[in-house]
Amino acid sequence: xxxxxxxxxxxxxxxxxxxxxxxxxxxxxxxxxxxxxxxxxxxxxxxxxxxxxxxxxxxxxxxxxxxxxxxxxxxxxxxxxxxxxxxxxxxxxxxxxxxxxxxxxxxxxxxxxxxxxxxxxxxxxxxxxxxxxxxxxxxxxxxxxxxxxxxxxxxxxxxxxxxxxxxxxxxxxxxxxxxxxxxxxxxxxxxxxxxxxxxxxxxxxxxxxxxxxxxxxxxxxxxxxxxxxxxxxxxxxxxxxxxxxxxxxxxxxxxxxxxxxxxxxxxxxxxxxxxxxxxxxxxxxxxxxxxxxxxxxxxxxxxxxxxxxxxxxxxxxxxxxxxxxxxxxxxxxxxxxxxxxxxxxxxxxxxxxxxxxxxxxxxxxxxxxxxxxxxxxxxxxx
Numbered sequence: 001x002x003x004x005x006x007x008x009x010x011x012x013x014x015x016x017x018x019x020x021x022x023x024x025x026x027x028x029x030x031x032x033x034x035x036x037x038x039x040x041x042x043x044x045x046x047x048x049x050x051x052x053x054x055x056x057x058x059x060x061x062x063x064x065x066x067x068x069x070x071x072x073x074x075x076x077x078x079x080x081x082x083x084x085x086x087x088x089x090x091x092x093x094x095x096x097x098x099x100x101x102x103x104x105x106x107x108x109x110x111x112x113x114x115x116x117x118x119x120x121x122x123x124x125x126x127x128x129x130x131x132x133x134x135x136x137x138x139x140x141x142x143x144x145x146x147x148x149x150x151x152x153x154x155x156x157x158x159x160x161x162x163x164x165x166x167x168x169x170x171x172x173x174x175x176x177x178x179x180x181x182x183x184x185x186x187x188x189x190x191x192x193x194x195x196x197x198x199x200x201x202x203x204x205x206x207x208x209x210x211x212x213x214x215x216x217x218x219x220x221x222x223x224x225x226x227x228x229x230x231x232x233x234x235x236x237x238x239x240x241x242x243x244x245x246x247x248x249x250x251x252x253x254x255x256x257x258x259x260x261x262x263x264x265x266x267x268x269x270x271x272x273x274x275x276x277x278x279x280x281x282x283x284x285x286x287x288x289x290x291x292x293x294x295x296x297x298x299x300x301x302x303x304x305x306x307x308x309x310x311x312x313x314x315x316x317x318x319x320x321x322x323x324x325x326x327x328x329x330x331x332x333x334x335x336x337x338x339x340x341x342x343x344x345x346x347x348x349x350x351x352x353x354x355x356x357x358x359x360x361x362x363x364x365x366x367x368x369x370x371x372x373x374x375x376x377x378x379x380x381x382x
Contacts, residue, residue, distance in 0.1 A: 003015055003027070005027075005028055005060060005063075005064075007036055007037065007064065008036065008037065008040045008064075010064065012060075012064065012086070012090050013086075013089055014026075014028060014060055014063065014086050014089075015027050015082075015085070016058050016082065017078055017079075017081050017082030017297070018078075018297055019085075020325060027057070027058035027059070027060060027082070027086065028057075029146065030146070030171065030174035031116060031117075031144040031145050031146055031175075032057075032060040032061060032116070032144070033174070034168075034171050034175075034176055035061070035114060035116075035144040035176060036060075036061070036064050036065075038142070038176060039142065043065075043067075043068070048068050049068045049069070049111045050071070050107070050109055051065055051069065051070050051071070051110065051111070051112045051113075052071050052073060052106050052110045052112070052113045052114070052131070052134075053065075053070050053071065053072045053114055053115075054073050054113065054114065054115035054116065054127060055073075055074050055075075055076075055115060055117070055118050055127075056074065056079060056083060056114075056116060057076075057079055057082070058079065058082040058083070058086065059079070059083030059085070059086040059087060060086075061116075062083045062097055063083075063086050063090055063092060065114075066087065066092040066096050066097070068096065069096050069098075070097050071098045071100055071106060071110065072097065072099050072100065073101075073102065073106050073127075074100075074102060075102035075118075075123070075214045075269050075271050076268055077268040077269070077270065077296065077297070078297060080099040083097065084097070084099070101270040102214065102270050103212070103270050103271060103274045106130070106131065108134050110139065111138070111139060111140065112139065112140040113131060113139060113141040113142070114142055115127070115141075115142070115143040115144070116144055116145065117143060117144070117145035117150065118214070120213070120214055121154070122194065122213050122214075122218075123214040124154070124157060125157055125161070125194070126213035126214070128157060128158065128161040128162055129161055131162075132161055132162055132181075135162070135183075136181065136183075137181060141162065141178075141180070141181060142176055142177065142178055142179070143158070143176070143177040143179065144174060144176050144177070145174070145175065145177070146173055146174055146175075147170050147174065147175050148173075150167070154177075155167065155177065158177060158179050162181055162182070163179060163180045163181050163182030164179070164180045164182065165179050165180075195210050195211065195212060195213075196210070196211045196218045196219060197209065197210050197211075198211075198219060200220075200221045200249075202229060202253050202256055203253070203256040203257060205256050207249070207252050207253070207256070207283050208282045208283060209221075209249060209279055210275060210278050210279055211247050211275055212271040212272075212274055213271065214269060214271045214272075215246055215269065215271050215275045216246045216247075216272075217246055217247055217249065221249060223373060223374060224347045224348070224349075224373075224374045225249050225250060225313055225347070227347060227369055227370075227371060228311065228313060228346075228376050229249065229250065229253045230369070231345070231368045231369045231376050232311075232345070233309065233343065234257060236260075237261050237308035237309045238260070238261055238262065238308055239261065239262055239264075239306060239307045239308050239309070239339075240255075240261050240262065240308065240309045240310075240311065241263075241264045241266060241302070241309070241310045241337070242263065242264070242276070242311050242312075243266050243298070243299065243310055243311065243312040243314075243333075244266070244267055244312055244314055244315060244326075244330065245266055245267045245272060245276050246267065246269075246272050246276070246313070247272065247275040247276060247279055248272075248275065248280065249279075250313065251263045251264075251265050251276065251291075251311065252279060252284075254309070255284060255290070255291075261308075262290050262291070262292070263290060263291050263292075264291075264292045264293075264294060264302075264307075265277070265280075265291070265292070265294070266293075266295075266296050266298075266302075267294075267295065267296075268296065268297065270295060273293045273294065276293060297329075298326070298329045298333040299333035299334065299336070299337050300333070303337070304336050304337065305337070305338070305339045306337055306339070307334075307337050307338050307339065307342055308338075308339055308342050308343075309342065309343050309345065310334045310337065310338060310344045310345070311345050311346075312330055312334065312344065312345070312346045312347075313346070314326060314327035314330050314348065324352070324357075327348070327354060327357070328357055331344065331346075331357055331358055331361050331362075332361055335379075335381060338381040339381065340381055340382065341380060341381060342381045343378055343379070344362070344378065344379045344380075344381075345377075346358070346378075347374055347375070347376050348374065348377070349373060349374060349375075350370065350372075350373060350374065350375050355367070355375070355377055358379045359379075361379070362380065362381065363382060364380060364382070365377055365378065365379045366378050366379075
């Protein structure tokens with residue numbers, strides 16, 4: 001797949017992150033192209049804008065708009081790193097780029113909002129509600145997505161939270177959403193709580209769970225996590241990693257079983273690690289020094305031979321793209337980070353055939369438990 005992004009007379013070299021040998025997926029899509037093409041006449045000869053980029057997947061927007069001051073607001077550590085990497089590859093001005101976590105507030109002095117639609121409608125609602133108080137009647141607000149991502153309920157959210165909303169015709173299966181801020185919404189909209197709280201019992205303890213807007217397993221313990229938790233090893237371990245932690249339920253359960261162990265929660269989602277940290281505070285506030293929280297690309301920041309047990313419920317998509325490369329990297333990183341004799345305990349849908357990859361990487365694997373939907377697999381580092 002081409003890495004050359006040619007648009008409006010400019011040529012950029014863009015890669016997904018991390019850059020993988022033989023990767024056939026582009027770092028942009030037709031929605032990026034459509035948004036930038038339609039925007040070009042507005043920016044010709046214009047003063048430098050302060051642009052809020054929302055969910056810029058791999059930095060296509062940040063690179064194309066580098067003449068302006070861009071604030072990139074997303075829930076993805078990977079997206080932030082991709083933007084920085086692609087800006088450097090193209091020799092662009094890093095001083096014109098600011099990455100902002102989804103758990104932080106965007107700046108107030110923005111003149112333009114450019115949004116790529118997120119996968120989660122609840123997260124979209126959260127983002128719109130957060131942005132809305134920052135808008136003026138002069139703020140340009142355009143969103144973009146593939147046609148299959150834009151529904152009547154999507155447009156109603158924009159109408160309800162921001163103001164009058166119209167759409168473009170479809171082009172290459174992409175569509176634009178034009179939004180006009182209605183300042184009356186600032187008076188009428190009530191800020192709702194986007195946290196969801198629930199609890200479950202494990203090992204003579206009730207664990208209280210809080211989920212932020214973009215975190216999986218929002219309403220209850222998901223079936224995959226449940227079967228893995230029911231098969232956690234009882235043998236003593238000292239260093240545990242919850243890889244792709246989400247709200248942290250796997251690491252929390254392991255912490256109940258192993259009260260002397262240190263637990264690291266790792267995810268590329270800022271809201272995931274924030275939820276995990278809040279859940280540790282909810283349940284283990286008196287032993288917080290046992291726990292650490294990391295936004296990372298899998299286990300890039302972890303040393304070799306440093307963990308006894310890694311727990312993993314891997315995703316099978318990156319943003320809107322279905323892919324197995326994240327699970328593959330998680331397994332490879334787990335093999336590097338585990339101590340000799342250390343174990344990777346992983347749960348996945350049966351049809352994903354993770355056992356083949358684990359056997360290839362570790363040289364061994366066994367089925368710990370399974371049901372009609374999920375399978376728990378274990379591999380040991382030799």
